[in-house]
Amino acid sequence: MNPDPSWRLVAPDALVSRSWDDELVLYNDVTGDTHHLSVLGHAVMTMLASRPSGIALAALVRGIADDAGTSADGELAEVVERTLAHLAELRLATPVSA
Amino acid sequence: MIVAELAAAELRRRLTGPGLRLRLGPVATEIRSPFAVVASGLALLYAKHEVLGAGDFADFRVAVEPPFGVRRFVAPQALFKFDGNTRFRPLPAAQAFPLLEWGLNWCITMHCHQYLIIHSAVLERNGRALLLPAPPGSGKSTLCAALVARGWRLLSDELALVELDGTRVVPIPRPISLKNRSIDTIARFWPDAAIGDVVPDTLKGSVAHVRPPADSVQRARESAVPAWVVLPRYENGAAMELAALPKCDAFMRLVDSAFNYSVHGRAGFDALAALVDGSDCYAFTYGGALDEAVAAFDRFASS
Known part of the structure; x- marks a missing residue:
């Protein structure tokens, strides 16, 4: 098992979004679903969108920590992993190897 | 010509013959019915x-009729x-x-x-539209x-028709539908209201309709710019509260309240x-003090 998998958006061109108060709503033209993402979900989606070919989990956590002015500790990594799992369930993000 | 200018006999003749054609905001509807309660309801509430005229195009041709047979x-x-x-x-x-009213909504x-199309009451002040999207039982029509x-x-009272650029709401003023206790509440609050017959034992309980004011009907071609989205919630005896609502939350409530959001996909x-971008969004709880509730809306409409 890869200890530091990379992640990417499933269909970036199919997404249209709007942000208010750092939260995000987005429409996925592939599934027809509309989603409401938290501040962290928004941050993860933004980071994934900036790296279309994929970004390793550790780099993703570091990037989010830098943007938030906090440290990339294990607690943040755990929350980001949970967020990625949630985005995968929504068919918005996927591990690159998948 | 308006419905009030039709003699009762002529109204019945049209309803039982070629059809009564009415302008309902952006749509024209032809109605047929032999029922006296439909004729009297239309005479009062429309x-x-x-x-x-008989030669005018009708978008919808509807009828409310008895079934054939022993029924x-x-x-x-x-x-x-x-x-x-x-x-x-x-x-x-x-x-x-x-x-007939539920059928026209359909x-x-x-x-x-x-x-x-959003399940929402829509009202207007100074060209700006107030949307009250809410599920049944929330007090939307009473507040409206x-x-x-x-x-x-x-x-x-029921359907917000939003232009697909999200910047205008198109009027379709029709009778306001009241249910159960709200019928007496509005009869007391608005003594001059023209309220139709109370029809008991429907799937929604007792229902009655209120005639829209003449000014609202005459100005049915004047659309309005969305300015406020307010989610109302009636709670018996509750203190009134108007609280800012995060726009993402308001957006998702509007998605849930839209009848044809999925039809439009990305355009929806x-x-x-665009609608939420241009609107201030609130959650509004009230406990039945209508004067106090109206005053709260008047305040932010004048701000």
């Missing part, structure tokens, strides 16, 4: 609506027909007028896809009637996003 005589029923085809299960004949929500009673223009998302 009194200010424009009557169209004409025993426990009579009413059927709603669209283009000659029966829709919905029959209801007791005494519910023929509410059935016609609009199923066919007017040139708009994004109270605001109309105090001078807000009615665009709709864009329309709602």
Whole structure:
């Protein structure tokens, strides 16, 4: 098992979004679903969108920590992993190897 | 010509013959019905609506008629027909007028896809539209009637027709539907209101309709710019509270309240996003003090 998998958006061109108060709503033209993402979900989606070919989990956590002015500790990594799992369930993000 | 200018006999002749053609905001509707309660309901509640000529195009051709057979005589029923085809299960004949209203709502929500249609009351002040999207039982129509009673223009009690660029709401002023206790509440709050017959024992309980003001009907071609999205919630005896609502939350509530959001796909998302962009969003709880509630809306409308 890869200890530091990379992640990417499933269909970036199919997404249209709007942000208010750092939260995000987005429409996925592939599934027809509309989603409401938290501040962290928004941050993860933004980071994934900036790296279309994929970004390793550790780099993703570091990037989010830098943007938030906090440290990339294990607690943040755990929350980001949970967020990625949630985005995968929504068919918005996927591990690159998948 | 408006409905009030038609003699009762002529109204019945049209309803039982070639059809009564009415202008309902952006749509024209042809109505046929032999039921006296439909004729009296239309005479009272659509009194200010424009009557169209026999040669004018009708977007919808509807009828509320008795079924064939013995049910004409025993426990009579009413059927709603669209283009000659029966829709919905029959209801007791005494519910023929509410059935017409519910059927017209169905016609609009199923066919007017040139708009994004949201289950929402819409009112207007100074060209700016207030949307009250809410599920049944939230006090939406009671609040809507109270605001109309105090001078807000009615665009709709039930259906917000949003242009697909999200920047205008198109009026479709029709009677305001009240249920159960709200009928007496509005009768007391708005003594001059023209309220139709109370029809008991419907699927929604007792229902009655309030005639929209003449000014609202006459200005049905004047759309309004969305300015406020307020999610109302009636809670018996609760203190009034108007709280800012995060726009993402308001957006998702509007998605849930839109009848044809999925029909429009990305265009529907864009329309709602533009609407929310241009609106202040609130959650509003009230406990039945309508004067206090109207005053709260008047305050932010004048700000």
